[in-house]
Amino acid sequence: MPNPSDYIALGSESEEETEPELEEDSEETEEEQEQEGFIPLMESPGVLAEKESKNGEATVCSNAGESGENSQGNEWNRGDIDGLFCPICMEAWTTTGDHHVCCLPCGHIFGFSCIRKWLQQRGTTKKCPQCNRKSTLKDVRKLFASRVVAIDGESQKRIQSLEAKCISLDKKNAVLIKKEAEWKKREALLQRELHQLKEKTIYLEHLLDVKPRTLGHPPSMGGYCVPSLGSEFNGQGPLILQKELGVDGARLFDIDASSKIILMTRRLQGLGGVHVLTKISLVAPYTRQDISLPTGSKAVRDLHICPSDGSLSLFASLGKKLSVLSTKINNFILAYDLPAPAWSCSWDLNGSHQIYAGLQNGSLVVFDMRQTARPLEFVNGLTSNPVHTIYSLHNSTLPSGVTAVLSASSAGIFQWNFVGSEERRPVVLETGNQGACISLAYCPSSDDIIASFRPRIDNSNEMAYSQHLLTPAIGQGVQGSHVHLKRFGSNCYQKLAVTCANVNDVRLPRSAVMNIESHGCLFASGDELTGELVLQELPSFTVIQHLKLRKQPIYDVKYVHDVDGGLLGCLCDDILQLYGNHALK
Helix, strand or coil, X not given: CCCHHHCCCECCCCCCCCHHHHHHHHHHHHHHHHHCCCCCCCCCCCCCCEEEEECCEEEEECCHHHHHHHHHCCCCCCCCXXXXXXXXXXCECECCCCCEEXXXXXXXXXXXXXXXXXXXXXXXXXXXXXXXXXXXXXXXXXXXXXXXXXXXXXXXXXXXXXHHHHHHHHHHHHHHHHHHHHHHHHHHHHHHHHHHHHXXXXXXXXXXXXXXXXXXXXXCECCCCCCCCCHHHCCCCCCEEEEEEECCCEEEEEEECCCCEEEEEEECXXXXXXXXEEEEECXXXXXXXXXXXXXXXXXXXXXXXXXXXXXXXEEEECCCEEEEEECCCCEEEEEEECCCCEEEEEECCCCCCEEEEEECCXXXXXXXXXXXXXXXXXXXXXXXXXXXXXXXXXXXXXXXCCEEEEEEECCEEEEEEEECCECCCCEECCCCCCCEEEEEEEECCCCEEEEEEECCCCCCCHHHHHHHCCCCCCCCEEEEEEEEEEEECCCEEEEEEEEEEEEECCCCCCCEEEEECCCEEEEEEEECCCCEEEEEECCCCEEEEEXXXXXXXXXXXXXXXXXXXXXXXXXXXXXXXXXXXXXXX
C-alpha cells in the first residue's frame, strides 16, 4: 500500500489567486519540507541545468528548451516511470521552483512553467494539451505532495491474480502430499500381497514337481517340503506328520478345526519389528492374510479361538489390552483397557459372553462382552507373580451360578470361584515342593491337569524373578518335573503321578493334554535336551512316541479335536508342524 504522503494534495487557492501568491505558497512548502528533512524522489533523467543547495534544500530546475538536448542521452525506460515527467517538456517536475507540479481542472498534470507558457501562447484558444478541454491560467492549481504516485491498476490485478494462484498451488501441493502418503500405504499393501502370491507360486510349483513322490503328504508353504522322516512316524504311535508351514517370526498360534484356519502372532522383519496376526487356511492353496493389531497392543502373550464360536478370537497383550477379533471380517470388535500388561486369557467354557485375563501383577479380571463399560470382576492375586496361564472350568461339578477358573504363576496353581460380587479366597492346588511352576495344561473333557516345574531361583524379589521369565534368550535344558492332577468335584484335586522332565531354564514352555478316543489321555511336551516333542500316556507318563522336530526351540503346542480325530500343532523356530491321525484335505 502506498504511504499516505504519496497521495495528491490539492491546493485551496481561489481562481483570483495570482502568480506571486502561488510562488509564496511554494516558498512556504519548501520551508515545511526543509523542517521534515525532505529528499526529492529523483532528479531529472536529462542533464541538470542547475543544481543549487539552499538551507539543505535540493531543487531541480529545467526548462522546455533544454528537453531535446537532455533527451538525447536518456537511456531510461519511460514506460517504467511514467507519471513522473511533464508531458510537455518530458522533464521531471519538481515540488518547488518554477517547474512545480500542477494540474488543470481536467486532472492532467504538468510542470507550472510549461503549462503557463503553453496557455500564454494559445491566445484565446486556451486548451489542455492532452484533452483539449478549455482552460485558463487561473485554472492552474499547484499540487503539494512529497511524491506524486499513480498506482497501476493492471499491476495490482496481476499481483492479486498471482497471490490467488499461489494459494491454489499450495492447496494442490497439500492434496498431492496426502495422495503420496496414501500411495505409499497402498504400495506396502501390494508388496505384502506380492509376497503372498510368490509363496503361493512356490507351493504350486512344488506341487507339480513333488506330488507323485509325497505319498499323500502335500508340500508345505514357504518353500518347505515334507521330508521322509522314517518309520517311527508311519505306524509307531498315534500321530503322523501331516504338514509343515513356514511362519517367520511366529510365537503363538491356535487352530479352528471347524473353519480349518490357523491364527498366529508374528513379528514382521524389516518393518521395525511390527507385531501382527496372521490367518492361514488349512485348505489348498493355504492362503494367508496379515491382520494389524489395535494401536498400542505391543506383543501378544496369549491367544485362544472361542470354543463355541470359531469366528471369534481372544488376545492378551503386553500393551494392557484384552482384544476380541472377528475372523469373518478380520477386524477387532472389542478392546478392553487393563490396569497392567496381560499375560494370559481364556474364554468361558460355559458361555460365550464371559472372558478372563491374567495380569502381570498377579491379578485376574473378568469381563462380560455385553457390558463394555467396566470389568465384571477384579481380584488381586495372592502374589505379584505374573499369571502365565488361565483356564475356564466346566460348571458340571460347580454349584449353580458359580463360575471357576484355573490359574498358574511361578508361585503355584490356584482355582478361583466367582459368584456375584462375593469375594472368595482361591483354592491352592497341592503339588509338593516341585519348584517354580512354568507351564499348565488342562483337558476339559477329562479334567486332567499337567503342571510343569523347574528348580526355583533363590530370589527374594518376586517381581525380579517374574521379569527374568521375560528374557528372550533361548536358554538350555535343566532337570524339572511334570505333575499329573485330576479334578474331582467342584474344589477337589488328586495328585496322580510325578515324573522327571528336561525343561527350559529361562522360557515358559507350553504343552497340551489330548484325550484321543483310541489311545486315551496323552500328554505332549517338548524335551529340551533331545529337541523332540514327546507323547506320554497318562497317568503313568509312559512314552509312546518321539516326534522329531526340524528346529528348536518349541514356542507353542496346541491340540484340537475334530470329527476326523484330532490335530496337534507344534510351533518351533519359524516352522509350524502339524500332526494327526488323518490326512489334511
